[in-house]
Amino acid sequence: MDLTIFLFLLQDGLTNGAIYALLGLALVLVFSVTRVILIPQGEFVAFGGLAFALLSTGKVPSLIYVSLGTSLAALALDLWHLRGSWQGASLMRAVAWRMALPVITALATLALAGPHTLLLINALLALGMVAPLGPGIYRIAFEPLAEASVLTLLITAVGVHLALEGLGLLIFGAEGFRAPPLSSAQIAAGPLTISGQSVAIFAVTALVMLALWQVFSRTLTGKALRATAINRTGARLVGISATRAGAQAFGIAAAIGALSGVLIAPVTTLYYDTGFIIGLKGFVAAILGALTSFPLTVLAAGAVGLAESLTAFFASDFKDIVVFSLILPVLLLRSLRHARAEDEE
């Protein structure tokens, strides 16, 4: 292996690592706020990427109807829960909160979709379709189980993953899609050629992390979300709604997943079930970050990406095995440190 190849692998690994970092952060956020291990994160990636790819061919993804349907079902549950105390203002707020984004996205998609639509608009539309799935799925599948054990929530998450994967096959078909790059520039840097897409991935990842950091450290809403993650009982005692925090965490996770999908759709051929393995690699990073630490998760994601690209070079058949084996020493170490097994938190 010469320097050029090494640098190429480095670029490749870190680019993938950036995506895993985003997904890992979303997983840590969702787990610390709701105790749900978000297995369906991969579907958000696949749906976002596939919707983006379809939009760039000028087609309207039927994902808009899934997004509308999920939000409507969640709204129905909200209204059922509020029955008896239906008032004009609170009713309007409930409807607007659930339906504004999916309805606007659906209308905008029908109006704007075409072969010459700007990539940026396509990306925003894809995000707008997937993001409402987060709070919707939380409302339907997880909110009724808020007091359940971590294991119950995990089993539910697997169920949701399988359901979404089936839905993905239904709406996108078994065919693979690839989207045009956000930037087709090639930058020569010494022996290395850096693709514009890699730069875009790094830039967007950095921006998202910066935005998350600002929200969590500066805004009261962000602090309330962090407070829920730090101490759920304490958060309830000051009146922070656990269900609202959960819906927000799921919304952020779905948006991050979709964004990751949009970013990788130009470099990877995406199938309806591709997201799962990508999501799992984000999960490896989150585990290495002990499901609690954001900085550790980002570092671990870089390591996962590098390990993947290096093994892809030396023994490509084994790359997934190597990546997933990374969690074994960590799990071993953690189980040794907590000698008695903890089923619960």
Add this chain to the structure above:
Amino acid sequence: MSEPILTLQNASVSYGAVEAVHGVSLSVRPGEIFTVIGANGAGKTTLLNAIMGLLPLRGTATFQGRAINDLSIEQRVAAGMALVAESRELFGAMSVLDNLRLGAWTRRGHADGDDLEAVFARFPRLKERRDQRADTMSGGERQMLAIGRALMSRPKLLMLDEPSLGLAPRIVSDIFKVIDTLRLQGTAVLLIEQNARAALAAAQHAAVMELGNFTSQGPAAVIAADPGIISSYLGLH
């Protein structure tokens, strides 16, 4: 005498199939400290958690004349109830200031500067430590922060679970002074204490809890003079 702000009638609380509190009744008035004393495991904390909505409560519970059984915790906080839990439940990795600001969460959108200054005036220690992480503070400071955070929601009823637990006597007396000031300013206080002597000295009304029942209830001075209670809870002199 003013109207009670909190009333329980025949209130029971269960953990799954096990009933821990069996049909107790009480009423707490503004400007009054009501204390519940009793041994460990008598059901005091369970009762307080159920009033706050952390556990389901059977029977009648009204706050300001309105039934609260179906209210969520955030609705109870917004209505003016606050609980300082025995374990304090602070946001350890966050600063003192952030903990206090989040205490005013149900009034978000409104200025909280005056409330912050009022808490700092009551607990000058918190002002000195405003940028320190909550989990690096001493036990007494954490208790002050927990009470301060509860006050940020402008509670009409403040419920305190063992505020003296594990604290040095001087800090306990400081905290009881603050609780008494709050009472004089019109707050209703429901206080749970194992330190029966301090609690009975501070309170106007008291109930004694044993195995999930109130075995006696009345003016704190009367309870404190009861020979049976003196021998069980106050020790002999």
